[in-house]
Amino acid sequence: MSTVELVGLRKSYGQTEVIHGVDLSIAEGEFLALVGPSGCGKSTILRMIAGLESITDGEVRFDGRRMNESTPKKRNVAMVFQNYALYPHMTVRENVSLNLRLAGIPKTEIRKRVDDAARLLEIEEILDRKPAQLSGGQRQRVAMGRAIVRDPEVFLFDEPLSNLDAKLRVQMRAEIKALHNKVRTTAIYVTHDQIEALTLADRIAVLNAGRIEQLGTPMELYSAPVNRFVAGFIGSPAMNFLDGKIDGDQVHLADEAGTLTLPPEHGVADGRNLAVGVRPEHIRISDSGGNLKGIIEQVEPTGSQTHAAVRCGQHLLQAVFEGMLPLHAGESVSLNVASDHIYLFDADDGRAVLQAHR
Ligand SMILES: Nc1ncnc2c1ncn2[C@@H]1O[C@H](COP(=O)(O)OP(=O)(O)OP(=O)(O)O)[C@@H](O)[C@H]1O
Ligand SMILES: [Mg+2]
Structure with missing residues (x-):
């Protein structure tokens, strides 16, 4: 060989x-x-x-x-x-x-x-x-x-x-x-x-x-x-991308869909327009009131997991939850993403600006 x-x-x-x-x-x-x-x-x-x-x-x-x-x-x-x-x-x-x-x-x-x-x-x-x-x-x-x-x-x-x-x-x-x-x-x-x-x-x-x-x-x-191309190509279901703007350790999503908290000292400049990347498997349902408010549009139980499409403003997020969850279309949910699972990409050239920490 x-x-x-x-x-x-x-x-x-x-x-x-x-x-x-x-x-x-x-x-x-x-x-x-x-x-x-x-x-x-x-x-x-x-x-x-x-x-x-x-x-x-x-x-x-x-x-x-x-x-x-x-x-x-x-x-x-x-x-x-x-x-x-x-x-x-x-x-x-x-x-x-x-x-x-x-x-x-x-x-x-x-x-x-x-x-x-x-x-x-x-x-x-x-x-x-x-x-x-x-x-x-x-x-x-x-x-x-x-x-x-x-x-x-x-x-x-x-x-x-x-x-x-x-x-x-x-x-x-x-x-x-x-x-x-x-x-x-x-x-x-x-x-x-x-x-x-x-x-x-x-x-x-x-x-x-x-x-x-x-x-x-x-x-x-x-x-x-x-970059955004690789992020969207590797992983199934594919990574979600949302438009957002940085404000300190917060990223405000377009359409007032909600706010996500970034890791401290992330080093990305305030006011910068970005594509926020979130993998479906990193989205959690939060009982204590999450930062992202959405309405469930579709639910697909697979047995070991529950796949859901959640409308958050202009974005339709794909989420994968562990186990069989009793979710229904039309239901409101609060969602959260841990700060070390958030990816940021330049809105113009798609290059990674912040990569998840694990
Ligand atoms: N004989 C040929 N003459 C002209 N263009 C060609 C020729 N063969 C391939 N191409 C072009 O070269 C590019 C790459 O083709 P290729 O077959 O390598 O793609 P691929 O990644 O294998 O795609 P797929 O996943 O569909 O098999 C395409 O744009 C195709 O149209
Ligand atoms: Mg081929």
Whole structure:
């Protein structure tokens, strides 16, 4: 396995630049997730790493060696796509071993590698079946098997789970993680699903319109987002943003929706216009009269939690409360947010001005 470095990586299609100079270093054995909204350039970056797309400017390096001119085969990467691209007329064993047979590897060696991969992925029972006789999850495992047997330098995943139903996606997510823990091959995993990124990755790069907004561990991105984009992208349900103005240790919300108390010595200038960020899970119902007054518009009990949409002036806040609460639409509530859970962002450029303290 290898380290992977992207240095000033750029891509243009005709006159249009879609990747604007990406720098990224991925350690040997690391699991890096590349997340971002549709069209931000995730697949383009992955395809440049794989050698399936030409590089307009900058470098892709494996273990410090420039790869720009190397063929996909020379780079020895294994890619798992959203559609598994299995050959329908071949059995599972034939599909998994295809690349090894093409590479002229001896038959006994191929048999051993396929059997090892099949054991790892628990697909020993289905090796003689054709893809049409498999479930979605089994097909996904076969696609992974095909990648593993090649013993690649780097695994590249492009939204490999997005064709599966919700339950299977969670199960396969756990399997990919367990697999990486066993083989420890450097992995780059593209997804637009931030939960997948948070649960799988050692580090996450958040991409927006062809640029990396932030690179960090799941914890860093969640607790210390550098700007409003990252804050709104990481976390589910998404962070609420309210317009506010600073007055000492108070921030007055627009529309007289209420006031929140900031930590002492927060260092943000009085009168400054800001976007106040509050995560749904940090909103509490306050019996003793909270600082935010709202009216419940919608309640969704999930069993372990109660999700609610609360109207506070011009803002509709999403809140998540622990447990099953007897809340009803139309009811007035008082809410509070602990001062060390309040985020502030510049109203114009979105940069973080104050990050939550835990
Ligand atoms: N062959 C191409 N010619 C021109 N533009 C392209 C080409 N391929 C991709 N693009 C553009 O490059 C940008 C990035 O596309 P890319 O497929 O990398 O996005 P993505 O982040 O993978 O999105 P998604 O989550 O929808 O898969 C998009 O604006 C897309 O329209
Ligand atoms: Mg894509």
